[in-house]
Amino acid sequence: MNKKQRINMFLLVLPFIALVVVFNYVPLFGWAYAFVDFNPGVPLLQQEFVGFKYFKLILDGGNDFSIVMRNTLVMSFLGILTSPLPIIFAIMLSEIRNRVVSKWIQTVTSIPNFISWVLVYAIFFSFFSLEDGVVNKLMISLGLIETATNILGSDGYAWFFQLMVSIWKGTGWGAIIYLAAIAGIDPELYNAADVDGAGRFQKIWYITVPSLMPTYFVLLLLSISGMLSNGFEQYYVFQNPLNIDKLEVLDTYIYSIGIGRAEYAFSTAIGIFKSVVSIILLLSVNWLSKAVRKESII
Amino acid sequence: MVKQWKGLLFQSFNSGSLLVFAFLCAYPFYYIIINSLSDPAESAKGIYFWPQGLTLSSYEQMMQIPTIFQSVFISAARTVVGTIITVFCSAFVGYMVTKKELPFRSTIYRLIIVTMFFSPGLIPWYMLMKTLYLKNNFLLYVLPGAVSAFFIILVKTYIESLPASLEESAQIDGAGVWTIFIKIIFPLSLPIIACIAVFTAVGQWNSWADNFYLVTDSRLNTLQYLLYTNLKSNMADIMRTSASGTTQGAALASAGKVTPMSIRYAITVITVFPIMLLYPFMQKYFVKGIMLGAIKG
Numbered sequence: 001m002n003k004k005q006r007i008n009m010f011l012l013v014l015p016f017i018a019l020v021v022v023f024n025y026v027p028l029f030g031w032a033y034a035f036v037d038f039n040p041g042v043p044l045l046q047q048e049f050v051g052f053k054y055f056k057l058i059l060d061g062g063n064d065f066s067i068v069m070r071n072t073l074v075m076s077f078l079g080i081l082t083s084p085l086p087i088i089f090a091i092m093l094s095e096i097r098n099r100v101v102s103k104w105i106q107t108v109t110s111i112p113n114f115i116s117w118v119l120v121y122a123i124f125f126s127f128f129s130l131e132d133g134v135v136n137k138l139m140i141s142l143g144l145i146e147t148a149t150n151i152l153g154s155d156g157y158a159w160f161f162q163l164m165v166s167i168w169k170g171t172g173w174g175a176i177i178y179l180a181a182i183a184g185i186d187p188e189l190y191n192a193a194d195v196d197g198a199g200r201f202q203k204i205w206y207i208t209v210p211s212l213m214p215t216y217f218v219l220l221l222l223s224i225s226g227m228l229s230n231g232f233e234q235y236y237v238f239q240n241p242l243n244i245d246k247l248e249v250l251d252t253y254i255y256s257i258g259i260g261r262a263e264y265a266f267s268t269a270i271g272i273f274k275s276v277v278s279i280i281l282l283l284s285v286n287w288l289s290k291a292v293r294k295e296s297i298i
Numbered sequence: 299m300v301k302q303w304k305g306l307l308f309q310s311f312n313s314g315s316l317l318v319f320a321f322l323c324a325y326p327f328y329y330i331i332i333n334s335l336s337d338p339a340e341s342a343k344g345i346y347f348w349p350q351g352l353t354l355s356s357y358e359q360m361m362q363i364p365t366i367f368q369s370v371f372i373s374a375a376r377t378v379v380g381t382i383i384t385v386f387c388s389a390f391v392g393y394m395v396t397k398k399e400l401p402f403r404s405t406i407y408r409l410i411i412v413t414m415f416f417s418p419g420l421i422p423w424y425m426l427m428k429t430l431y432l433k434n435n436f437l438l439y440v441l442p443g444a445v446s447a448f449f450i451i452l453v454k455t456y457i458e459s460l461p462a463s464l465e466e467s468a469q470i471d472g473a474g475v476w477t478i479f480i481k482i483i484f485p486l487s488l489p490i491i492a493c494i495a496v497f498t499a500v501g502q503w504n505s506w507a508d509n510f511y512l513v514t515d516s517r518l519n520t521l522q523y524l525l526y527t528n529l530k531s532n533m534a535d536i537m538r539t540s541a542s543g544t545t546q547g548a549a550l551a552s553a554g555k556v557t558p559m560s561i562r563y564a565i566t567v568i569t570v571f572p573i574m575l576l577y578p579f580m581q582k583y584f585v586k587g588i589m590l591g592a593i594k595g
Contacts, residue, residue, distance in 0.1 A: 005399075006400070008475075009399060009401070009475055010400065010402070012394070012475065013391065013406065016444075017406060020413060022426075022430075023426075023441075024413040026426060027418035028422065030423075030426065031419075031422060033422065033425070089316075097309075105320045108324045110581070111323065111324075114500055115570055115573055116522050118506055118525050118569075119504075119522075122330075122562065122569075123327075123330065123566070125529060125562075126329070127326060132342070134346070138346075168323065176588060180589055237529075255511075259424060264421050267420065267421045268421045270419075271417075271422070272419065278416075282415060
């Protein structure tokens with residue numbers, strides 16, 4: 001290929017590189033908002049420079065930051081704690097002999113992963129709301145409870161309830177990757193175990209589980225590095241004035257102070273804090289992975 | 299004998315609990331469908347198994363919502379246009395980064411991949427979108443995700459696994475990069491293109507946060523967002539701490555317009571329907587995409 005053709009090739013790719021740069025790199029200049037007291041209508045360069053004022057506010061846990069941080073970490077830890085569930089689900093599913101039944105269960109249980117959080121809310125609302133909720137209506141008509149409980153507007157159940165929602169949405173699909181790993185295990189291993197007289201649970205514990213560990217380990221490390229990002233949508237759709245003390249997480253807080261209350265500086269500072277912490281976490285878990293498994297995850 | 303009994307016990311317990319979980323995943327969809335097809339008065343009393351007083355009145359009422367057709371159109375448009383743009387851009391860039399002759403090839407590839415690991419944050423992104431006049435602009439739905447790092451990895455890996463001889467023979471015939479991409483690479487990569495297409499299409503159909511952040515013009519609202527606003531119109535129900543009710547809830551109820559439950563069922567059904575209908579056919583592509591991603595990532 002001659003030089004002109006190579007330049008032509010580069011020119012063909014250029015518009016796409018421009019898109020990447022515009023939407024991913026140009027906004028990084030906006031990090032400057034974190035260092036000024038923002039006045040609307042004044043160009044960024046003429047804003048009053050305040051240095052690390054807003055980062056100090058983060059470290060002091062000011063403006064509810066400590067509560068929001070607590071909620072974020074609680075939800076992430078609950079998520080990590082329940083992260084073996086897809087493995088258990090995959091192992092149970094692989095024990096089903098009938099291929100048609102297991103395929104059907106797999107399809108049905110992974111659909112919730114592919115609906116939007118708005119739809120998830122719509123569904124949980126129709127099941128748990130005070131007046132129209134199936135659960136309340138059913139329990140009252142069966143005489144199990146006397147008055148309806150407002151689960152969606154409850155402060156006390158909020159974390160547990162969101163954990164249940166996440167499990168409902170994610171377990172079936174989360175199992176898919178483990179099912180593929182189980183399908184890839186050499187059947188000779190099981191045959192050899194049969195000869196040695198191993199029972200069902202021994203085979204699961206000594207063959208299946210260890211072969212799933214590498215995959216689990218990578219996913220676990222990735223979820224640790226994403227610990228500060230619970231996502232905006234889930235917590236925002238389920239938020240209401242009664243449970244906001246428990247369900248305001250960093251991603252929703254960035255929205256509510258940034259766009260809702262126009263506190264650009266503090267919101268941007270939290271965004272930077274999140275980005276920096278997740279990069280540090282990612283590099284650390286990657287280092288850990290190299291040390292333990294001699295394999296990098298990124 | 300004992301061993302057989304234990305096996306049977308395990309099998310029934312195992313299938314039993316899996317079926318319970320499958321039921322918990324499937325029944326909510328069924329419940330909403332039967333209630334949307336029932337007489338609202340019957341539905342309020344509780345319908346669990348079969349539609350009561352079969353009627354399409356909820357759907358007729360739903361069609362009275364002034365913006366409903368516009369929202370369906372916007373959702374469909376962003377799904378179709380967004381998918382075409384993302385598939386084209388990501389496939390083309392994915393192909394180009396496999397070409398050794400491309401100047402700065404590895405720099406370009408790294409520049410794209412690194413975007414997976416950091417995020418500029420909401421406010422800088424919001425300001426950028428405003429500066430680019432993408433606020434209240436249909437392009438905001440389809441442009442930002444056009445060149446996706448994850449999809450580029452998938453395409454690159456796939457193309458590298460294809461035999462190089464096919465491309466070389468075309469080059470000898472004097473075909474340019476463009477012709478080779480359209481005539482040879484694209485058709486050969488259809489399995490991975492299908493993966494990208496279903497991932498993008500479902501993502502586009504489900505998106506509402508971009509709509510929520512950046513659109514104030516109701517003509518650009520998506521179906522998801524319409525459902526969201528209709529769900530949130532009934533804050534009164536949430537605000538009551540018990541069945542006796544508080545003044546707070548009553549005040550909210552009288553202040554805001556509340557969408558009846560029956561209409562909400564109907565909007566929920568039309569929003570979830572495309573996914574439920576197509577998911578069983580799309581599943582194998584999702585599985586393939588996640589597997590390829592897992593091997594590489």
